[in-house]
Amino acid sequence: MSEASVLSPDDLQRLIDTLGARGYSVIGPTVDNGAIVYEPITGADALPTGRGDEQAGGHYRLTDRGDSEVFGFTVGPQGWKRHLHPPEQVLWTARRRGRGFTVEGTGTDATAHAFLGVRPCELSAIVAQDQVLTGGPFADTGYRARRDGTFLVAVNCGRPAATCFCASMGTGPAADGHYDIVLTEVADGDRHIYYAEAGSEAGRDVLATMNAAPAADADREAAHRVVETARANMGRHLETDGLPEVLRANLDHPRYEKVAERCLNCGNCTMVCPTCFCTTVEDVTDLTGSEAVRVRRWDSCFTTDFSYVHGGAVRLNGHARYRQWLTHKLATWHDQFGRSGCVGCGRCITWCPVGIDITEEAAAIQASERSR
Ligand code: SF4
Ligand code: SF4
Incomplete structure (x- = not known):
């Protein structure tokens, strides 16, 4: 019997609820200002059902696909890094106290996040940032805390954009580890399913809690076809040898x-x-000189x-x-x-x-x- 499971489109809401019940704040793709962005979501109705994207050099447009695919787009302008390595972060605040001053750190955000819809190339990017920000002798403690609390639901790619070249870089269109659950959306004929595989104990546990139905060989083959079609339709190529x-x-x-x-x-x-x-650090003081904030951007x-x-x-x-x-x-x-x-x-x-x-x-x- 296959270890993989099958979820229905309605199960996406159950997945969000199951993650929410485990204390995760779920962040997923949604449409804002004419682009796909990654924002907190509580319902599957916020996902970009039926939306696609058209990409070229210097060009991005959302399209109406007119179908029920939820992950029928590729990637928008934002990576997940904005939730793990935020664009702006207060490092500490100093306040005048009489003739001296006190310094307060900001602590680390304890919210655990579940990222829903991480593309394989983006998983590889998260692993790259793990290496940079936590791999050396001086780890970024804020990044590490956010990353350790993150549950990753990857979604394999079925429709690369004209600007995609993950196949050249060996990072996609199928995820290769580093996820808790990976989904492949299969929408062909009357069938619309998510072929789901667990990549960690936590992922197995979530799928078991949802009583996800076991996948059949035909489901695995259909999921395989989705990623192979994506691989054959990469928009760009980069020769990496040498x-x-x-x-x-x-x-x-x-x-x-x-x-x-x-x-x-x-x-x-x-x-x-x-x-x-890369970041820079700025010190910002108020006009009275009673407070100074060190910000990393x-x-x-x-x-x-x-x-x-x-x-x-x-x-x-x-x-x-x-x-x-x-x-x-x-x-x-x-x-x-x-x-x-x-x-x-x-x-x-x-x-x-x-x-x-x-x-x-x-x-x-x-x-x-x-x-x-
Ligand atoms: S800085 Fe980067 S994005 Fe801006 S014009 Fe140059 S290559 Fe393009
Ligand atoms: S294609 Fe490569 S260099 Fe360009 S944004 Fe993606 S990861 Fe960065």
Whole structure:
């Protein structure tokens, strides 16, 4: 008998309720301001049923699919990182007390979250951030507390966007571990089911509590077809063999100057990227001088200030900043963390206002290396 189970569309509400009853605040995909975003939800009616998305370089539109698929979209602008590694975080507050002052930390948020609808590429991005933020000798305690309390319900991809290339990066379209439960939505003919597999004891327990029906071989085959169809329809490809070496050997490639003519240095690519982790720290005081707050905010290697060291900024022009970003993602991340810093989600392509495409830029450098 298969260990996998089958859930019906109505079971999504039971899944949300079961997670809620276990103390999780459920965060899932929902539509806001014309995009799919990840927000707290209490009902399956908040999920984007029948919505799809159309993505291209510098282009994103939600579509009405006119069907009952709940996960018929790919990814929106937000990664899950905003819930694990928030864009803004107060580190401490200092208050004047007579002739001295006191300092109060903010503690860590004890809310346990269940993420519903994590795409395989996004799971890989969470694992990448785990490595960066908790893998070294000085772990980010806030991140670790949020991450340890998180239950992950992944959803395999059936419909990659034109900007997706997870298959090249080995991160999708099927999840490979690191989840509590993974669902595959199968909607063909009269059948509409979620093929569900547990990846942890907690996941097995949730599915057992729901009395999920065991899956049949035909269900497994149908789920397999969904991800294989997605794999065959990837919008983009990135040749990863030897790529770090090619990029390291071409740091002065004229392509970087070419891309800099288009790059606005807006930093959108770093804000939407689910693996980007850089931050800056600001101290903010009130006008009376009685309170000071130290705030940590996401930062971007596309700002001049980001590379400021004594005497000035190190990366003074756009091409140096773009090169830093691309080579970190695709080459030096391997040196630091033993893997790529890109999971192939395609967000940086979709949300770049001028449609700069990381796969195209890397391929151009690879092509000139081959022609030498
Ligand atoms: S570099 Fe682009 S495609 Fe790669 S993970 Fe970041 S946003 Fe996604
Ligand atoms: S590559 Fe695109 S998204 Fe990134 S900074 Fe340049 S213009 Fe903005």
